[in-house]
Amino acid sequence: MTQRDVVFPAGRQALYERNRYSPAIRSNGFLFVSGQVGSTEEGSPVPELQAQVRQAFNNLKAILAAADCTFDDVVDVTVFIVDPEAKFEAIWEVVPEFWGNAPHPTLTAVGVTWLYGFEFEIKVIAKLPEGGKG
Template identity: 40%
Template sequence: MKERKAVVPAGMEAVYERIRYAPAVKVGNTIYVSGQVGRDEKMQLVEGREAQTVQAFENLKKVLEAAGASLSDVVDLTTFHTDMRDLPLFLEIRDRYLTTHPMPAWTAIGAHMLGGTAGYIVEIKAVAVLPD
């Protein structure tokens, strides 16, 4: 197996140090991004459905950039939703961030609770592949 490298962007050190997981792991040209939720750099939940979803995408973007990638490198997206009725809003926001064609593969999963704390409505997990 190729060398694995933890990707920990500035402002996400607490995730790695306190919760003990890497925001992403890079193996060769592939980046496996852990589920990103709508919390800010102080690890506080962002209020409001749209604002929280935007923050989750901003966190995804930040992790990818720290790994030397961008949203256009995403090939697989898995999202978890506490209320599947939020999908129209999610899709609207997703289309602001993911504009490269072909679009990545996508799986949406309904979940009772996210992030171990009440209030989180969406979590975004991704796999990105850098060009050779």
């Protein structure tokens, strides 16, 4: 089996190792990022929905940066939302702070009943920069 090319953001490697998963893997010119939630450095949920969404995006931004990517490199997004009917609009007020102008990546939103104490999770696939690793 080929060794996985794992990307760790600064300061959070112990959290990923404790939970036994990789934050992101470089493969065939793409970066596959695990679901990111609005967690503090020790892993607990940030209180308040919009603050939690911002933290999830900031956690995602740190992983993208560790792979020399930005939100502009993201091509596919999946979000998981607890009670999306009640929370979707509040969440989507935060999204433009990170995505910027259209065209935006593809998006799949999934309503879920449980996210380990979180209300929002985002996972993405990004195109690695030309000439970069992976």
